[in-house]
Amino acid sequence: MEGPDPGAVPAAERFGGTAVVAGLGEIQTMNAFFSRDYMTDQFQAYVLFMTLLRYDDALRPEPYLARSWTVGPDSNEVVFELRDDVYWHDGTPTTAYDVAFTFDRVKDPAVPYPNRSSFDAWESVEILGPHTVRFTLRPHADFLHGWTALPIMPRHILEGTAPEDLATHPFGTSEPVGNGPFRFVEHLPANRWIFEANPDFPAELGGRPYLDRLVYRVVPNETTLFAELRSGGVDMYVRVAPVFVDRIEADPDLRLVAYPFPNYSFIAWNSVRPFFESASVRRALTMAIDRSEIVEVVRHGLATPAAGPVGAWHWAYDSALRPLAHAPDSAAAILESAGWRDADGDGVRERDGVRFSFDISTNESRERGSIAELVQRYLAQVGVEARPRIREHQSVIADVTSPERRFDAFLLSWTQGLVLDERDQWACDRIGKPLQFTSYCNPELDAVMDSIPEATDRSAQERLIRRYDAMLAADQPFTFLYVEKRADALRRRLQGASPDFRGELADVRSWWLFQP
Amino acid sequence: MVALPALIRYAVRRLLEAVPILIGIVTFIFLLLHLAPGDPATAYFNPNVSPEIIDRMRENLGLDRPLHEQYLRWLRSFFTGDFGYSFSQHRPVADVIRDALPNTLLLSAVSLVLIFLVGCAVGTVQAVRQYSALDNVTTFVSLFVYSMPGFWLGLMLILAFSSPAMPEFLRLPISGVTSIDYEFMGPIERIVDRLRHLVLPSFALGIASAAGVARYMRGSLLEVISQDYIRTARAKGLSERRVILKHALRNALIPIVSLLGLYLPLLFGGSVVIEVVFSWPGMGRALYNAILARDYPVVMAASFLFGVLVLGANLLADLLYAVIDPRIRTD
Amino acid sequence: MLSRARRERGRETWRRFSRHRQAILGLALIVLLTGTALLAPALAPYDPDAQTDIVATRYQAPSVSHPMGTDRFGRDIFSRVLYGARISLSIGFLAILIAITLGTAIGAIAGFFGGRLDTVLMRGVDLVLSFPRLVLLVVLVALFEPSIALVTLVLGLTGWMGVSRIVRGQVLTVREMEFVTAARVLGFGRTRILARHVLPNVLTPVIVAATLGIGNTILAEAALSFLGLGVQPPTASWGNMVASGRDAMLDAWWITTFPGLAIVFTVMAFNLVGDGLRDALDPRRVS
Numbered sequence A: 001m002e003g004p005d006p007g008a009v010p011a012a013e014r015f016g017g018t019a020v021v022a023g024l025g026e027i028q029t030m031n032a033f034f035s036r037d038y039m040t041d042q043f044q045a046y047v048l049f050m051t052l053l054r055y056d057d058a059l060r061p062e063p064y065l066a067r068s069w070t071v072g073p074d075s076n077e078v079v080f081e082l083r084d085d086v087y088w089h090d091g092t093p094t095t096a097y098d099v100a101f102t103f104d105r106v107k108d109p110a111v112p113y114p115n116r117s118s119f120d121a122w123e124s125v126e127i128l129g130p131h132t133v134r135f136t137l138r139p140h141a142d143f144l145h146g147w148t149a150l151p152i153m154p155r156h157i158l159e160g161t162a163p164e165d166l167a168t169h170p171f172g173t174s175e176p177v178g179n180g181p182f183r184f185v186e187h188l189p190a191n192r193w194i195f196e197a198n199p200d201f202p203a204e205l206g207g208r209p210y211l212d213r214l215v216y217r218v219v220p221n222e223t224t225l226f227a228e229l230r231s232g233g234v235d236m237y238v239r240v241a242p243v244f245v246d247r248i249e250a251d252p253d254l255r256l257v258a259y260p261f262p263n264y265s266f267i268a269w270n271s272v273r274p275f276f277e278s279a280s281v282r283r284a285l286t287m288a289i290d291r292s293e294i295v296e297v298v299r300h301g302l303a304t305p306a307a308g309p310v311g312a313w314h315w316a317y318d319s320a321l322r323p324l325a326h327a328p329d330s331a332a333a334i335l336e337s338a339g340w341r342d343a344d345g346d347g348v349r350e351r352d353g354v355r356f357s358f359d360i361s362t363n364e365s366r367e368r369g370s371i372a373e374l375v376q377r378y379l380a381q382v383g384v385e386a387r388p389r390i391r392e393h394q395s396v397i398a399d400v401t402s403p404e405r406r407f408d409a410f411l412l413s414w415t416q417g418l419v420l421d422e423r424d425q426w427a428c429d430r431i432g433k434p435l436q437f438t439s440y441c442n443p444e445l446d447a448v449m450d451s452i453p454e455a456t457d458r459s460a461q462e463r464l465i466r467r468y469d470a471m472l473a474a475d476q477p478f479t480f481l482y483v484e485k486r487a488d489a490l491r492r493r494l495q496g497a498s499p500d501f502r503g504e505l506a507d508v509r510s511w512w513l514f515q516p
Numbered sequence B: 001m002v003a004l005p006a007l008i009r010y011a012v013r014r015l016l017e018a019v020p021i022l023i024g025i026v027t028f029i030f031l032l033l034h035l036a037p038g039d040p041a042t043a044y045f046n047p048n049v050s051p052e053i054i055d056r057m058r059e060n061l062g063l064d065r066p067l068h069e070q071y072l073r074w075l076r077s078f079f080t081g082d083f084g085y086s087f088s089q090h091r092p093v094a095d096v097i098r099d100a101l102p103n104t105l106l107l108s109a110v111s112l113v114l115i116f117l118v119g120c121a122v123g124t125v126q127a128v129r130q131y132s133a134l135d136n137v138t139t140f141v142s143l144f145v146y147s148m149p150g151f152w153l154g155l156m157l158i159l160a161f162s163s164p165a166m167p168e169f170l171r172l173p174i175s176g177v178t179s180i181d182y183e184f185m186g187p188i189e190r191i192v193d194r195l196r197h198l199v200l201p202s203f204a205l206g207i208a209s210a211a212g213v214a215r216y217m218r219g220s221l222l223e224v225i226s227q228d229y230i231r232t233a234r235a236k237g238l239s240e241r242r243v244i245l246k247h248a249l250r251n252a253l254i255p256i257v258s259l260l261g262l263y264l265p266l267l268f269g270g271s272v273v274i275e276v277v278f279s280w281p282g283m284g285r286a287l288y289n290a291i292l293a294r295d296y297p298v299v300m301a302a303s304f305l306f307g308v309l310v311l312g313a314n315l316l317a318d319l320l321y322a323v324i325d326p327r328i329r330t331d
Numbered sequence C: 001m002l003s004r005a006r007r008e009r010g011r012e013t014w015r016r017f018s019r020h021r022q023a024i025l026g027l028a029l030i031v032l033l034t035g036t037a038l039l040a041p042a043l044a045p046y047d048p049d050a051q052t053d054i055v056a057t058r059y060q061a062p063s064v065s066h067p068m069g070t071d072r073f074g075r076d077i078f079s080r081v082l083y084g085a086r087i088s089l090s091i092g093f094l095a096i097l098i099a100i101t102l103g104t105a106i107g108a109i110a111g112f113f114g115g116r117l118d119t120v121l122m123r124g125v126d127l128v129l130s131f132p133r134l135v136l137l138v139v140l141v142a143l144f145e146p147s148i149a150l151v152t153l154v155l156g157l158t159g160w161m162g163v164s165r166i167v168r169g170q171v172l173t174v175r176e177m178e179f180v181t182a183a184r185v186l187g188f189g190r191t192r193i194l195a196r197h198v199l200p201n202v203l204t205p206v207i208v209a210a211t212l213g214i215g216n217t218i219l220a221e222a223a224l225s226f227l228g229l230g231v232q233p234p235t236a237s238w239g240n241m242v243a244s245g246r247d248a249m250l251d252a253w254w255i256t257t258f259p260g261l262a263i264v265f266t267v268m269a270f271n272l273v274g275d276g277l278r279d280a281l282d283p284r285r286v287s
Helices: A038-048 A097-106 A145-149 A163-168 A222-231 A240-250 A279-288 A291-299 A328-337 A366-381 A393-402 A443-451 A459-475 B004-035 B040-044 B051-060 B067-081 B093-128 B133-146 B150-162 B188-227 B228-235 B240-257 B262-271 B271-277 B283-292 B295-323 C002-019 C021-043 C075-115 C116-130 C133-143 C148-157 C161-174 C178-185 C190-201 C203-226 C238-244 C253-281
Strands: A019-022 A053-055 A061-062 A065-071 A077-084 A122-129 A133-139 A184-188 A194-197 A213-218 A254-269 A303-305 A357-363 A385-393 A407-415 A478-491
Touching: A019 A222, A019 A254, A019 C178, A038 A145, A038 A213, A053 A366, A053 A478, A061 A065, A061 A145, A065 A222, A065 B150, A077 A097, A097 A133, A133 B295, A145 A240, A163 A240, A163 A393, A163 B228, A163 B271, A222 A240, A222 A478, A222 B150, A240 A254, A240 A478, A254 A366, A254 B262, A279 A366, A279 A459, A291 A303, A291 A366, A291 A478, A357 A366, A366 A385, A366 A407, A385 A393, A385 B271, A385 C161, A393 A407, A393 B040, A393 B262, A393 C133, A459 A478, B004 B067, B004 B295, B004 C116, B040 B051, B093 B133, B093 B188, B093 B240, B093 B271, B093 B283, B093 B295, B133 B188, B133 C253, B150 B188, B150 B271, B150 C203, B188 B240, B188 B271, B228 B240, B271 B283, B271 C203, B283 C116, B283 C133, B295 C116, C002 C021, C002 C253, C021 C075, C021 C253, C075 C116, C075 C148, C075 C161, C075 C190, C075 C203, C075 C238, C075 C253, C116 C161, C161 C190, C178 C190, C190 C203, C203 C238, C238 C253
Parallel strands: A019 A213, A357 A385, A357 A407
Antiparallel strands: A053 A061, A065 A077, A077 A133, A122 A133, A184 A194, A194 A213, A254 A407, A254 A478, A303 A478
């Protein structure tokens, strides 16, 4: 960029100003026991509160609220040494008691903490000193993961509330007290959250943030959001609609940051239906679908065709595992040899009197509606009739999670956890449970999935995760359409922000506003 | 003119009749909502959340109880003035309403003023200059605006006013209710800030109805002008301006006032789209999001309020009719 | 005798209507629109759903080969506007037909029979009026699917209350008129009086309301599409064309503008005709 160089501004002159982050969705609560979406998680973990640990850019845990940790012999004990210079924003010190309290609530069955499974292996807690806490656990790979995602909650405020009443405690929505780099100022529901710099944030962790204030705005309509960004009312538009990408890149005041993100879109094939029983037919369907074109048309390039469930954001991602290429002719040949032939010449194949004709359910999001339309066209070219059924979101979820599996195929997208344990989706013993949509069962895969958490070092784990990825890529119980590249649009005046798969706000403490 | 006691008796009777209607509405909504697939815990549908947690959530929210039990429990607390807790927003429904309702009322009130001011002014000009070029042009323009989908008009306003080509003094806020630095403003600045934020959404919300009012006004005024006493007034040599302003306008406005009851519910109904487009944190959005999230307590409370507002506006309209037009029977 | 008088009145109405230049313009527009909707397959230069080589053909500005440009799938917008006319106009006509039938029936019964029945029916109208249409709509869409039939039905079933009020008011006036009293004295049955003598005399405002209502229905369908509850793609309605092109308004203005203008002109046309009819049918009105 022409003009003054922001890099030349000394750190001491970077303080001040209000940065506005905006997105389509509301952030409902600051109560970490009830977080349920990506932006909410980020504001809790990076802005208002602190987690014990955080991830570096290779997904390795590093100290944060915990100054250090020691893993006992046989990995069945961990001792965290906490920082002693962290205070709740009301002045109370953050101590081992807060950590133990948070852990107790997370393990309490009356508290529906969504990510409890991250703590399945963690058994008990013991306070060794005001800033020292010891946990016992079963040995487990990635055992520290939960502590990078769970913000520590203030015991002195929430202890008196019965676990089942925590959800409605005003702490979550109108009077949260944190200990992170920013303090809570105000929450105007359906409108904005306002935070201000915490002057007492430990100097060793960087000290007071440069920004005076950080605001999150809800703007529930894409065009409005883009207009606000363009006219300067918003500094960062998170997860931009792909249609704006070209304009953002052409605008000298804006910049676009795109990165692989653990969200993928897929078509789930109900393997109980005669069409989708065999892996080769499912592979043929995947080959018939031109995923590069979908990425171009629907995402304006902001995605990568996927082979299996492990995306490029993951450290164990195997770039040698190629997605099935678009090959309608081979797809047709496979269908032919599987007995699906169009004998009556109506353009749709049949076998044993059954026409290859089915519904693809999806919800009314425009992106998915478009994909369904494209898929319908691709499949028609190989003699398969797919009828998009575009419906309200909850109705789709209700049908696909029901034990009766009231669907032929459905198209959705979702965000994975940074630690992959997806047995709920694939394991044979989960058939009939809500997330085992496809009723796909492969005992060999089960064995691999069971051994991933047991693997003790990264190289062993890498082998297993790649194997897991390759097996699902081969069997295609889903057609893994694409892994999203999440893109954020930033005004150039916002400096020091470099969003990646850990989130937009991971480095919020060092954001600053450049005034040339 | 109807006698006042009769009018009051009528009003009281209508209010009493409103009670079963409102209970009917909330009951029907309750059944309808539970008929729809899905429930509030579905918000946690996610590969990382194990199904057991979601079951636990259902239990905590009381969703595992039989339907009639849930209904009675809700009804009981409703009659004691307790609207319950919002499942998706983790806070009392009363708070949700307290935050959203004033925003909706403010926007509706400003739009309403706009509708009647602009509508009557345009209608008057059209009637006075009947068949002139001005009449034709304004008729065409107002009909054009009236015929535009509201969200389309709203988006065009947003894009126009956020455009780099727009001169600085014309830059108006394109979304939200207040500026980011609102709390650092003085009292006057705050009022100005709020008013500036109201301009575009109230215009988008009200302008179509204003076109409608203008058409009524034009017709009404033309009818009055053709009547005898106006001719008499003219014959007495009063200036045209005086005839219109002092005599005709007042009588022409009477039927227009009764349109009030008609437009109030329309504004509430029409506000979802405008609230989404201008990210206005009002009741329409609250209700819409609550339905999608199956946030039953919020939907019930919002529907109840909606019912109260519409019934109130209707009653108001009928009373106005009765006062103005004695032919309407109130027995 | 009565029928001759009616014919006479009809002729007089037409004469006054036809003097109303704007109304004639509106009528011409409606005829044109209905005609193009009916002839869409013959008039459309392209298959409205055809997508070939999307990346090369999408977002094309209006040109000779694509007079209204192409959309994000490279589909010809002109053809889609033509086909969309079928959907949008059918929804408008059918929903209003439902609304008029229901509204007239309920309003006429309430006004003619009066008493308790009147009270009950009118409070029923209040109930439906004060019922948030959005809730009904989302639940129905969730239960079934947002199809053309469902959208039409919902718009029809939630659009009749105004009509029933108008009709009731008219019936209240008409039933006190001499020819109705005469029929009663002659001993005609009440149903017959209602059907033969009262109803024909209250249809005037109903026709006007219907004409104005079609426009509103088309606008309502557009609003539903904006919320994702309207007619679903790939079927093109004007409403979902405007709604689905909205994010590209800056770069590809033609995607929303042409279907948007189609809506505007249609709604205008129906309103012009409605106004003309009102003036022509109501002798008190100055024209």
